[in-house]
Amino acid sequence: MPTTRATTPDAPGRSAVRTLLRLWPYVRPVRLRLFGAALVAIVASCAGLVIPLVLKWLVDGPIAHRDPAGVRLGALYLLLLGLGEALLFGLRRWLVARPLAGVEAKMRAALYRHLQRLPVAFHDRWASGQLLSRGTTDLMLLRMFLAFPLTFLLVNGVTLVVGVIIMLAQDWVLGLVVLGPAVPVVVTCVVFEKRYAAAARLAQDQIGDLTTVVEESVLGIRVVKGFGRHRSQARAFRELSRTLRGTELRKARLLAAIWGVIVTLPEVAVGAALVVGAVRVADGELSAGTLVAFLSTALALRWPVDSIGFLLAMSQEAATATERYFEVMDAEPEADAEEAPKADPGEAPEADPQEGPGPADGRPAARADGGSRFGADRRPRVKADGGPRFEADGGLRFEGVRFRYPDAPPGSPPVLDGVDLHIRPGESMALVGATGSGKTTLTALVPRLYEVTAGRITLDGVDIRRLSRRELRARVAVAFEEPTLFSASVADNVLMGAPEDAGEAELHRALAVAQADFAHALPQGTDTQVGEQGLSLSGGQRQRLALARAVVGRPRFLVLDDPLSALDVHTEAAVEAALRQVLAGTTALIVAHRPSTVLLADRVALLSRGRIAAVGTHHELLRSNAEYAHLMAGDARAEPKAAR
Numbered sequence: 001m002p003t004t005r006a007t008t009p010d011a012p013g014r015s016a017v018r019t020l021l022r023l024w025p026y027v028r029p030v031r032l033r034l035f036g037a038a039l040v041a042i043v044a045s046c047a048g049l050v051i052p053l054v055l056k057w058l059v060d061g062p063i064a065h066r067d068p069a070g071v072r073l074g075a076l077y078l079l080l081l082g083l084g085e086a087l088l089f090g091l092r093r094w095l096v097a098r099p100l101a102g103v104e105a106k107m108r109a110a111l112y113r114h115l116q117r118l119p120v121a122f123h124d125r126w127a128s129g130q131l132l133s134r135g136t137t138d139l140m141l142l143r144m145f146l147a148f149p150l151t152f153l154l155v156n157g158v159t160l161v162v163g164v165i166i167m168l169a170q171d172w173v174l175g176l177v178v179l180g181p182a183v184p185v186v187v188t189c190v191v192f193e194k195r196y197a198a199a200a201r202l203a204q205d206q207i208g209d210l211t212t213v214v215e216e217s218v219l220g221i222r223v224v225k226g227f228g229r230h231r232s233q234a235r236a237f238r239e240l241s242r243t244l245r246g247t248e249l250r251k252a253r254l255l256a257a258i259w260g261v262i263v264t265l266p267e268v269a270v271g272a273a274l275v276v277g278a279v280r281v282a283d284g285e286l287s288a289g290t291l292v293a294f295l296s297t298a299l300a301l302r303w304p305v306d307s308i309g310f311l312l313a314m315s316q317e318a319a320t321a322t323e324r325y326f327e328v329m330d331a332e333p334e335a336d337a338e339e340a341p342k343a344d345p346g347e348a349p350e351a352d353p354q355e356g357p358g359p360a361d362g363r364p365a366a367r368a369d370g371g372s373r374f375g376a377d378r379r380p381r382v383k384a385d386g387g388p389r390f391e392a393d394g395g396l397r398f399e400g401v402r403f404r405y406p407d408a409p410p411g412s413p414p415v416l417d418g419v420d421l422h423i424r425p426g427e428s429m430a431l432v433g434a435t436g437s438g439k440t441t442l443t444a445l446v447p448r449l450y451e452v453t454a455g456r457i458t459l460d461g462v463d464i465r466r467l468s469r470r471e472l473r474a475r476v477a478v479a480f481e482e483p484t485l486f487s488a489s490v491a492d493n494v495l496m497g498a499p500e501d502a503g504e505a506e507l508h509r510a511l512a513v514a515q516a517d518f519a520h521a522l523p524q525g526t527d528t529q530v531g532e533q534g535l536s537l538s539g540g541q542r543q544r545l546a547l548a549r550a551v552v553g554r555p556r557f558l559v560l561d562d563p564l565s566a567l568d569v570h571t572e573a574a575v576e577a578a579l580r581q582v583l584a585g586t587t588a589l590i591v592a593h594r595p596s597t598v599l600l601a602d603r604v605a606l607l608s609r610g611r612i613a614a615v616g617t618h619h620e621l622l623r624s625n626a627e628y629a630h631l632m633a634g635d636a637r638a639e640p641k642a643a644r
């Protein structure tokens with residue numbers, strides 16, 4: 001499985017520090033606590049460095065002069081210093097724990113919010129496990145970095161500087177001996193950082209891939225079991241975890257190498273200082289107390305030096321996590337309404353090339369009851385020149401719509417290549433076409449799940465790009481072939497499609513329309529939780545709830561992608577009857593595969609080779625269009641069941 005990598009062009013060249021600086025806006029609100037905690041840690045660490053000085057005083061003073069009271073006083077000082085150091089480190093932890101948990105929660109919320117606003121095309125490109133791992137593992141790494149390495153790189157740095165000054169002040173010769181390994185240690189750290197960065201990035205991406213496999217096999221457990229694919233899934237998982245294990249071992253080897261250098265060289269230097277110091281004490285050039293203090297200081301600096309390796313490793317992992325976090329956060333969210341119109345909606349063509357010959361095209365010019373189903377939408381408008389005109393641009397109109405998936409292979413033809421279609425106000429249009437002809441794609445353009453590549457789509461004459469997302473989604477409701485339900489109650493799932501103030505009455509009406517009354521018989525009625533993705537319901541039940549969600553807001557425009565595909569014959573007939581009522585009040589585009597669904601609509605459009613090849617009634621197209629007749633052939637006998 002390919003690993004989802006950075007797509008931002010500047011990411012690879014950015015240093016770890018510059019990358020980590022991007023966290024500042026999130027850290028800023030808690031900066032005082034963080035700085036306060038760092039200050040407390042510096043004081044605690046430097047208190048530790050006072051201990052060798054007390055030792056020096058103890059050895060050269062009370063011990064040399066055999067003064068028991070002085071020794072007891074020295075021991076008390078040491079005890080108090082140790083206690084103070086421990087308390088201050090405890091205080092530091094208390095200071096950062098709560099605010100940093102808050103930073104992590106805020107960053108996670110921001111990521112989630114941003115993910116909701118990213119276009120569908122982004123989600124098509126990214127494996128869900130990669131997004132999941134960014135919201136979990138990566139953010140945890142960042143919190144750990146802010147809590148620990150960020151503070152301790154500073155604290156240990158200050159402690160090292162203070163410690164070195166103390167050592168040089170005590171005896172500069174010994175000081176230089178101990179400082180000897182500084183250059184090779186720094187060089188090792190630089191080389192380590194580069195190598196570890198690459199390994200850390202790889203490991204975190206591989207965790208994302210692993211998460212994807214786990215997520216897919218949990219969600220697709222029925223397919224996995226049904227096709228006996230558990231072994232191959234387990235194999236795929238095993239291979240990925242083996243690869244991840246390899247990367248983690250590489251990280252461990254790098255850590256071991258830097259640890260080896262960082263621990264060994266200073267230890268050798270301390271050993272050398274001990275020898276040189278002992279000789280100088282023997283020669284009377286140095287007091288025993290100074291040597292004890294010097295060596296104690298050198299040993300007190302062991303932890304700050306030894307910890308550099310894993311602090312750098314954790315910082316590098318945090319830099320990688322930041323990079324991965326911002327790869328998502330930097331992705332452009334979907335644009336809302338456009339400022340300027342692409343074209344004046346008033347200039348929409350008056351004559352519709354597909355309007356056909358009026359009543360002869362099978363569309364009722366007037367209803368049998370004498371009223372117009374188009375209601376107010378068909379009222380004549382007054383043109384600028386004073387003459388009345390019919391609202392020819394009303395309803396849903398596709399004008400020269402071209403569409404190419406952003407991630408389609410270069411050079412591949414567009415899925416839609418000049419679609420012209422007009423669905424009149426109040427009319428329902430079935431969309432028929434061969435598998436893969438682009439029906440779902442065309443329906444996805446109406447709620448702007450994808451943006452048209454060229455051409456435009458208008459709702460009652462207004463380019464959909466000029467409507468805000470909120471306006472657009474208030475006008476257009478959709479039900480997809482794969483009905484996704486959320487882990488929430490039936491009522492919450494259905495009312496998701498309704499205005500905020502919608503209540504029980506709307507819910508019951510929608511359930512009745514979608515023939516989803518089974519919901520009332522569930523254990524807690526419409527308050528029943530339908531579980532992860534509604535898996536506890538049958539396919540047909542889920543489809544009916546999705547349909548209820550689409551109609552609950554009484555949308556002006558309804559887009560249905562094969563809404564009856566999972567229903568049995570009897571339920572389908574019942575839903576069809578109910579849908580007819582809904583369709584009578586809306587302008588609808590319905591993807592249909594079967595004549596029974598096609599017959600719900602006033603007219604049918606045939607999508608072929610990226611264009612609308614024919615428009616007419618089901619019977620007209622059956623007679624006049626060979627491709628349509630062929631597409632419907634399989635189900636032609638089902639026609640009488642649903643005949644209107």
Ligand SMILES: Nc1ncnc2c1ncn2[C@@H]1O[C@H](COP(=O)(O)OP(=O)(O)OP(=O)(O)O)[C@@H](O)[C@H]1O
Nearest residue numbers: 124405407408415434435436437438439440441442
């Ligand atoms: N996210 C995507 N990225 C790239 N290509 C895509 C994407 N989704 C669909 N396609 C391609 O677009 C074409 C049209 O797909 P679409 O799902 O719209 O067809 P359809 O007519 O609805 O098919 P069906 O009747 O089988 O549901 C197909 O060739 C498909 O492979």
